[in-house]
Amino acid sequence: MLRIRFLWIGxxxxxxxxxxxxxxxxxxxxxxxxxxxxIKPQRRWQSLPEITRKQAETKALQERLLPGEQCILLxxxxxxxxxxxxxxxxxxxxxxxxxxxxxxxxGPYGVEREAFPQQTKQLSLSPMTFSHQMVRLILLEQVYRxxxxxxxxxxxxx
Amino acid sequence: MLRIRFLWIGxxxxxxxxxxxxxxxxxxxxxxxxxxxxIKPQRRWQSLPEITRKQAETKALQERLLPGEQCILLxxxxxxxxxxxxxxxxxxxxxxxxxxxxxxxxGPYGVEREAFPQQTKQLSLSPMTFSHQMVRLILLEQVYRxxxxxxxxxxxxx
Numbered sequence: 001m002l003r004i005r006f007l008w009i010g011x012x013x014x015x016x017x018x019x020x021x022x023x024x025x026x027x028x029x030x031x032x033x034x035x036x037x038x039i040k041p042q043r044r045w046q047s048l049p050e051i052t053r054k055q056a057e058t059k060a061l062q063e064r065l066l067p068g069e070q071c072i073l074l075x076x077x078x079x080x081x082x083x084x085x086x087x088x089x090x091x092x093x094x095x096x097x098x099x100x101x102x103x104x105x106x107g108p109y110g111v112e113r114e115a116f117p118q119q120t121k122q123l124s125l126s127p128m129t130f131s132h133q134m135v136r137l138i139l140l141e142q143v144y145r146x147x148x149x150x151x152x153x154x155x156x157x158x
Numbered sequence: 159m160l161r162i163r164f165l166w167i168g169x170x171x172x173x174x175x176x177x178x179x180x181x182x183x184x185x186x187x188x189x190x191x192x193x194x195x196x197i198k199p200q201r202r203w204q205s206l207p208e209i210t211r212k213q214a215e216t217k218a219l220q221e222r223l224l225p226g227e228q229c230i231l232l233x234x235x236x237x238x239x240x241x242x243x244x245x246x247x248x249x250x251x252x253x254x255x256x257x258x259x260x261x262x263x264x265g266p267y268g269v270e271r272e273a274f275p276q277q278t279k280q281l282s283l284s285p286m287t288f289s290h291q292m293v294r295l296i297l298l299e300q301v302y303r304x305x306x307x308x309x310x311x312x313x314x315x316x
Binding site: 015016080134145156 | 173238244
């Protein structure tokens with residue numbers, strides 16, 4: 001069974017989003033071994049200027065990278081896929097026997113791409129900017145949808 | 159104050175999504191007069207084949223159109239904007255003294271574009287397919303974001 005890790009910075013603040021995440025985590029457990037990890041933000045990050053904060057948060061994510069895993073950074077500048085496209089990514093990782101996939105979501109200012117290994121992929125969920133908290137829910141729903149597509153299940157209508 | 163109506167088919171099923179909608183509706187009240195309307199789905203729609211169901215749902219939405227309002231259909235085949243682009247739409251409607259904007263979200267199979275007046279706009283939130291229930295939350299967040307952009311408020315980071 002594929003292992004998928006979701007890694008992001010800070011607690012999901014809104015209760016309704018935590019509830020939604022819980023629902024999709026449970027649904028995803030049918031298809032993969034799912035882990036979500038929250039990096040505890042350092043209090044001093046909040047007072048940092050935008051660029052330094054982005055650097056500090058990038059470093060914190062980067063330090064959690066595991067050897068051999070496929071990292072997918074969520075980023076507005078990333079590749080724009082449709083839901084079928086994302087399902088193809090997952091299928092290919094599976095065919096390549098990638099032991100683990102980690103989706104990383106940065107803070108409000110995003111992540112520095114350059115700090116990550118070359119094989120890291122970048123994924124954009126939309127040309128629109130979503131809140132970095134809501135992105136978590138949208139991401140889980142998309143990964144769930146990708147699995148239902150791969151399994152030919154009726155959840156995905158087109 | 160601009161009037162914005164959100165119109166969709168059927169109740170929002172998941173409690174966490176209803177909670178999120180409530181939060182963004184309250185936030186949006188600072189910028190516009192907000193109304194959300196749910197069209198009660200007819201029981202027989204559920205057993206209809208895809209195309210006939212889409213037609214029935216389209217008709218139900220279309221019948222709610224009000225004279226003079228600007229209708230924006232949410233549709234995967236619609237125009238892909240970034241968040242700034244959506245804020246420009248709202249700004250232009252305001253400049254054109256449009257009395258009301260109505261965002262319409264169809265059911266799981268979408269909406270028939272052809273049934274709507276020519277000036278109707280079509281908006282796509284992403285190349286990805288989102289659940290028609292989650293689209294409601296994402297849409298409200300984007301409209302809220304658009305207003306914070308127009309008001310130069312710090313919610314939108316880029």
